Amino acid sequence: MPEPPRDPPAGRGILSALIEELRRRRVFRVAGIYLVTGSGFIQGAGALLGPFNLSPAVMKGLSWLVVAGFPVAVLASWAYDLQLHRESQPEGAAAPRWAGARGRLLFAAGIVVGMVLLAVVVTHWGPGRDPRTARRPVLGIYAVESSAPAGRPFAEMLRRNLNDALMQSRGIEVKEADFVAGWYQQNRRPDSVAADLGLDYLVGASFSERDADTQLTVRVLDARGVPVAAPGRFNAGPRSEESAEDLGGRAAQYVLRVIAARLEEEAWRFGTRSDSAFVHLNSAHELIARGTTLLEAGDVAGVRRQYEGASALLARSMAEDPRWDQPLALGSSMAAHWAAAAFLDKDSVAVDTILAQGLATVERLLRRRPNPPEGLVARGMLRYYQVMLEQQTDSAARAQLLEQAQQDFERALELDPRLPGAAMQLTDLLFNRGEFARARERADWALSVDAFGERASDLSYYLAITTFETGEDTVALRICRNALRRFGNQQVLHGCVLEVAAFGTAPPDVADAWRHLARIQAARDSSANAFYESAMAAVLARARLRDSAEHVLTRARRAYPEEFRRNDNLLWVEAAVRFRLQQRDSAADLLRAFAERRPPNLSLILSRRVLRGFLDRS
Numbered sequence: 001m002p003e004p005p006r007d008p009p010a011g012r013g014i015l016s017a018l019i020e021e022l023r024r025r026r027v028f029r030v031a032g033i034y035l036v037t038g039s040g041f042i043q044g045a046g047a048l049l050g051p052f053n054l055s056p057a058v059m060k061g062l063s064w065l066v067v068a069g070f071p072v073a074v075l076a077s078w079a080y081d082l083q084l085h086r087e088s089q090p091e092g093a094a095a096p097r098w099a100g101a102r103g104r105l106l107f108a109a110g111i112v113v114g115m116v117l118l119a120v121v122v123t124h125w126g127p128g129r130d131p132r133t134a135r136r137p138v139l140g141i142y143a144v145e146s147s148a149p150a151g152r153p154f155a156e157m158l159r160r161n162l163n164d165a166l167m168q169s170r171g172i173e174v175k176e177a178d179f180v181a182g183w184y185q186q187n188r189r190p191d192s193v194a195a196d197l198g199l200d201y202l203v204g205a206s207f208s209e210r211d212a213d214t215q216l217t218v219r220v221l222d223a224r225g226v227p228v229a230a231p232g233r234f235n236a237g238p239r240s241e242e243s244a245e246d247l248g249g250r251a252a253q254y255v256l257r258v259i260a261a262r263l264e265e266e267a268w269r270f271g272t273r274s275d276s277a278f279v280h281l282n283s284a285h286e287l288i289a290r291g292t293t294l295l296e297a298g299d300v301a302g303v304r305r306q307y308e309g310a311s312a313l314l315a316r317s318m319a320e321d322p323r324w325d326q327p328l329a330l331g332s333s334m335a336a337h338w339a340a341a342a343f344l345d346k347d348s349v350a351v352d353t354i355l356a357q358g359l360a361t362v363e364r365l366l367r368r369r370p371n372p373p374e375g376l377v378a379r380g381m382l383r384y385y386q387v388m389l390e391q392q393t394d395s396a397a398r399a400q401l402l403e404q405a406q407q408d409f410e411r412a413l414e415l416d417p418r419l420p421g422a423a424m425q426l427t428d429l430l431f432n433r434g435e436f437a438r439a440r441e442r443a444d445w446a447l448s449v450d451a452f453g454e455r456a457s458d459l460s461y462y463l464a465i466t467t468f469e470t471g472e473d474t475v476a477l478r479i480c481r482n483a484l485r486r487f488g489n490q491q492v493l494h495g496c497v498l499e500v501a502a503f504g505t506a507p508p509d510v511a512d513a514w515r516h517l518a519r520i521q522a523a524r525d526s527s528a529n530a531f532y533e534s535a536m537a538a539v540l541a542r543a544r545l546r547d548s549a550e551h552v553l554t555r556a557r558r559a560y561p562e563e564f565r566r567n568d569n570l571l572w573v574e575a576a577v578r579f580r581l582q583q584r585d586s587a588a589d590l591l592r593a594f595a596e597r598r599p600p601n602l603s604l605i606l607s608r609r610v611l612r613g614f615l616d617r618s
Helices: 014-024 027-047 056-088 101-125 149-167 177-187 190-197 241-271 275-296 300-320 326-344 348-368 373-388 395-415 420-432 436-449 456-469 473-487 491-503 510-521 526-542 546-559 561-566 569-580 584-596 602-607 609-617
Strands: 138-146 201-210 213-222 232-236
Touching: 027 056, 138 149, 138 177, 138 190, 149 177, 149 201, 149 241, 177 190, 190 201, 190 213, 201 241, 213 241, 232 241, 241 275, 241 473, 275 300, 275 326, 300 326, 326 348, 326 373, 348 373, 373 395, 373 420, 395 420, 420 436, 420 456, 436 456, 456 473, 456 491, 473 491, 491 510, 491 526, 510 526, 526 546, 526 561, 526 569, 546 561, 546 569, 569 584, 569 609, 584 602, 602 609
Parallel strands: 138 201
Antiparallel strands: 201 213, 213 232
């Protein structure tokens, strides 16, 4: 039992008396026990980090909570002993010196300090602040309007289709469109609707008709009713159930892209307190997005200009906030696409230099912070591109790089299952290794996590093609057609139907194939047109319309001579067509030319069903 308190001897300082009182109340013992227990708790939480996929932000928050609880535990020990000694005092005896007003004031001040520390931890270091770990944003469709009364039934159809499309995404929570629209009709103010229904974003749309075509304009507002991006505009054919599905799918994709970009910006903003660093990074991201679009179009010079500008902005962002990780992650992922542009330009030295610089940048990020998901994705991309861009010719080294890249993507997805880049890259890697069954599983899993994510349409294509490669042509076609209804009129999905029809075993529907080719040609993409017009020739050859197939192939060669000169993939497509036209010698010559160029996907093409029958008979 603790000794009764004694007044400090005359002449002793207040500090000595306080230390003696702390020792008598066993506050030091409680502090030691708390430190040992807290340290064990943090270590135990760290051991659970991997199996339970806790993010680093969660660990940081737990650690700060333990630190913030220390003064509370110490002061609680003081208060408990104070109360004990109050009860043990003889009746009428004076209270201990440290149990008086000074002790109560010190105890109250300590509790206040502890609670302030707890509030600071939760507000500034807790994982809930990071938008990437926060709750799903809540969205509501408040209106789809038509200026003409005759168009209102179609507007209702559009609203239902848009609502159904958004409902399939696990990345957001959607309030029922009819309920939100009814609330909007009552007060006609989007911001009050958002406040009353707890919405983070609102979607409004209107449609008009011009020259028998339907145009849908979509707007995304924040909870204050302020637009968060430029309106999205989409065209379709005359009003019909099919055009309503098409517009609904494309509008849903636009809405999700806008919200994803907004959340990404908020996540970046969470990582830095420098306004100028954030502005530079955001501007760099816009240039990278433009460069990626130009890369898909084959404009190498345009890609270089955009990426050089982005690189300068990222350097300025890092100078403004040297401790911020995001510029390093963005610069590393940009390096992979930049190297791809240099590869198209036949500049192998530049490819090697860019990849080496990108790997050095991502290693800086990985040394700063263990296993950041975005850093793992960037490193996986750079390793994968070393193989795909032919920077490593040794077969053993190539296999090792592919294995390491796969491990990076898989680890990133364990830490953050919603990373669209990682899911897409891993599916592509497995597909290019000829592991079609595993690629199919990965694409299916990624779509189950978020059926309407940024890369969901591409993942749907891979799901269909890998299903086709495993011999299920009918299922593959159904996946292609369902994706077209879900995502709208997208070139890659029309191409999906054409590929299965061209190289599968199901009886070809020539009229349907022509309709899909017309949709592809409307985009005026010469590379896609050359590829899919060749695939159309294969459909005709399978339908025993050999003269028509020969005519389409010849017309494609004349229309796109540059594409046939530089695009290796057109060699194996033409070889597949010649094989189906029973021109075996011509097909063999084309495959030999394809093999002599040693493209990175040579082994993949030779393992696909497109050429399997020809190679089996050769």
